[in-house]
Amino acid sequence: METLEGTILVGESFEPVAGRVVVADGEITAVEETATDSTDLILPAFVNAHTHVGDSVAKDAAVGLSLEEAVVPPDSLKHRRLRDTPREEQVAAIRRTCRQMTRTGTATFADFREFGRTGAEILNEAAATEAVSAFVFGSDDPAVLDVADGFGASGATDEDFRERRAAVRERGRPFAIHAGEPDASDIHPALDLEPDLLVHMVHAEREHLQRVSEQSVPIVACPRANLALGVGTPSLRELVDATTVALGTDNVMVNDPSMFREMAYTARRFDVTDREVLRMATHNGAAAIGSDAGVIESGRPAQLLVLDGDSDNLAGTDSPVSAVVRRAGGLDVKRVVG
Incomplete structure (x- = not known):
């Protein structure tokens, strides 16, 4: 089991939520809203x-x-x-x-x-x-x-x-x-x-x-x-x-x-x-292509992207979604899960 913490873009609406994503055996088993010190940005890969x-x-x-x-x-x-x-x-x-x-x-x-x-x-x-x-x-x-x-x-x-x-x-x-x-x-x-x-x-x-x-x-x-x-x-x-x-x-x-x-x-x-x-x-x-991935929800495949939300490029953004779409790049990628 692995836990990822940070600002999570949850569901099909990509609502930013502070918390953690729990992953086990290639599947998202829980998405939990909780306080966190992590500045990571977690979204579907x-x-x-x-x-x-x-x-x-x-x-x-x-x-x-x-x-x-x-x-x-x-x-x-x-x-x-x-x-x-x-x-x-x-x-x-x-x-x-x-x-x-x-x-x-x-x-x-x-x-x-x-x-x-x-x-x-x-x-x-x-x-x-x-x-x-x-x-x-x-x-x-x-x-x-x-x-x-x-x-x-x-x-x-x-x-x-x-x-x-x-x-x-x-x-x-x-x-x-x-x-x-x-x-x-x-x-x-x-x-x-x-x-x-x-x-x-x-x-x-x-x-x-x-x-x-x-x-x-x-x-x-x-x-x-x-x-x-x-x-x-x-x-x-x-x-x-x-x-x-x-x-x-x-x-x-x-x-x-x-x-x-x-x-x-x-x-x-x-x-x-x-x-x-x-x-x-x-x-x-x-x-x-018939996959259930692409959404952060419990029960979905754990194909996730972790960005450095405190990078020089992304720090201070008012909108995590717009930051991902319009600003982020390969230098902001910390890891791809799954």
Whole structure:
């Protein structure tokens, strides 16, 4: 059993409470309000709900390139570099990204992994030695589910995914798909597949969001990557009003995997509250992959982030939630639990 003391951001509302969190066997067993001398700030660890960590072999190589030139299969810079990079170099590069995610407060990341079974096995090998947990959306063939947690489709107009969608459903695994990134043309076809998760939805219109709401499909937004690749700006307020929205940092090639940076950009750029942004980075990301983590409550998984509330950066803040979303960074992280 372990006890963490400080200011705790409790529940889905992240109400700041002075007290302690009791953890045993990977589970929160109690959240107790009590006086404490600790200046630590305790909150749910982040869930980075959409990444492409294989791109760690090509950091910043896509600067100045279009979406198609940078990442669209099969002949983009990304796919050429992945084909040409030896397995051991890919594993080493992914491990570095995993360590960076831990240093910036992330406990779990959900990755769309290219190159089928081989790609998923490379990611599993890399993540096995690291503190952060990988939720792998495999590609190519549903047989990848032998080594992956779900299936990730590139886009509904890239290929015919109907048979693969049916096979994934038979296996009882989640089916996720990119949609509405370069334009809106693939959104209705993606929704026709009845996905469990949509990624991007930059160009979603009212008719699309009505279907999203009716089908209760969560969305992962990746605002910084959308900016970097020049595909536009999502209507984040409308997405949040329609469904559960999580945050992801997307391609390591164009973005570092810091959820602190993703939150700060999102809070400043869009018509959303700081609490909504923190929920996107924690509870909503966990929910998008079927996890009960992301909330500090008794009985929940103990995936927690401890920040130094007395750091030069965070000391004196009037709002712990805003401090986490807009100000905090990797230097403020004391530890990630779970």
